[in-house]
Amino acid sequence: MSLAHALLTSLLEQPSSGYDLARRFDKSIGHFWQATHQQIYRELGRMEKAGWIQSGPDPEAGRTRKRTYAVLPAGRDELMRWAAEAAPLTELRDEFLVRLRADAVVGPLGLLPELERRRALHADKLxxxxxxxxxxxxxxxxxxxxxxxxxxxxxxxxxxxxGWIGWYDEALHTLSED
Structure with missing residues (x-):
C-alpha cells in the first residue's frame, strides 16, 4: 500500500485541507498506516502533479494560503485499480523476537523488563x-x-x-520459570 492510496481514501471520505487531512489521518488510518505530516504534504504535491487530486483556496481560510484538496476522476480510478490488486501478506519482522532467540541460545539476557514494557504498550493501545x-x-x-x-x-x-498481550503473558511466564 502506498501513502497515496490511504490519502485518496481519506479525501474521498471528505475533501480537506492538508492540515485537516493530516489530523484526521492521525485519528483514523494512522492507527494502521503511519505517516508524518511532512510526508502527507509531499505526497499531496505528487498526487496533484499526477492529476489524481486538485487543490484550491479554502473558502474559509481568510488571508491564509490554506488549500482544500479533492479527488479527481483519475484519482478515483487509481484507487479502484489499486484496490483490485491482490494485497501481499505482511510478514512479521520484529527485532525483539531475534533478541528472544538470542536469549534462548546464550542464556538469560534480562529481557523481562522489556517484555513487560512492550506488553504495557499493547495494553495501552487496546x-x-x-x-x-x-x-x-x-x-x-x-x-x-x-x-x-x-x-x-x-x-x-x-x-x-x-493476540500480542496473550503472547507477552505467555513469554513472561516462560522467562520467569528459569
Missing part, C-alpha cells in the same frame, strides 16, 4: 481502541455498510493487540 469502539460504535447506532466496515477495521486492531 484501551485506546476500546475507547474508540465505545465512543463511535454504540450498539444503537444505525449499522450502515460504511459503519460496519469501519468497525470491522477497528476490530482487527483490537484482536491484534489482544
Amino acid at each position: 484501551r485506546a481502541y476500546r475507547a474508540i469502539e465505545a465512543r463511535d460504535f454504540a450498539p444503537e447506532a444505525e449499522p450502515t455498510r460504511r459503519r460496519r466496515i469501519h468497525h470491522l477495521i477497528l476490530k482487527a486492531g483490537i484482536q491484534y493487540e489482544q
Whole structure:
C-alpha cells in the first residue's frame, strides 16, 4: 500500500485541507498506516502533479494560503485499480523476537523488563481502541455498510493487540520459570 492510496481514501471520505487531512489521518488510518505530516504534504504535491487530486483556496481560510484538496476522476480510478490488486501478506519482522532467540541460545539476557514494557504498550493501545469502539460504535447506532466496515477495521486492531498481550503473558511466564 502506498501513502497515496490511504490519502485518496481519506479525501474521498471528505475533501480537506492538508492540515485537516493530516489530523484526521492521525485519528483514523494512522492507527494502521503511519505517516508524518511532512510526508502527507509531499505526497499531496505528487498526487496533484499526477492529476489524481486538485487543490484550491479554502473558502474559509481568510488571508491564509490554506488549500482544500479533492479527488479527481483519475484519482478515483487509481484507487479502484489499486484496490483490485491482490494485497501481499505482511510478514512479521520484529527485532525483539531475534533478541528472544538470542536469549534462548546464550542464556538469560534480562529481557523481562522489556517484555513487560512492550506488553504495557499493547495494553495501552487496546484501551485506546476500546475507547474508540465505545465512543463511535454504540450498539444503537444505525449499522450502515460504511459503519460496519469501519468497525470491522477497528476490530482487527483490537484482536491484534489482544493476540500480542496473550503472547507477552505467555513469554513472561516462560522467562520467569528459569
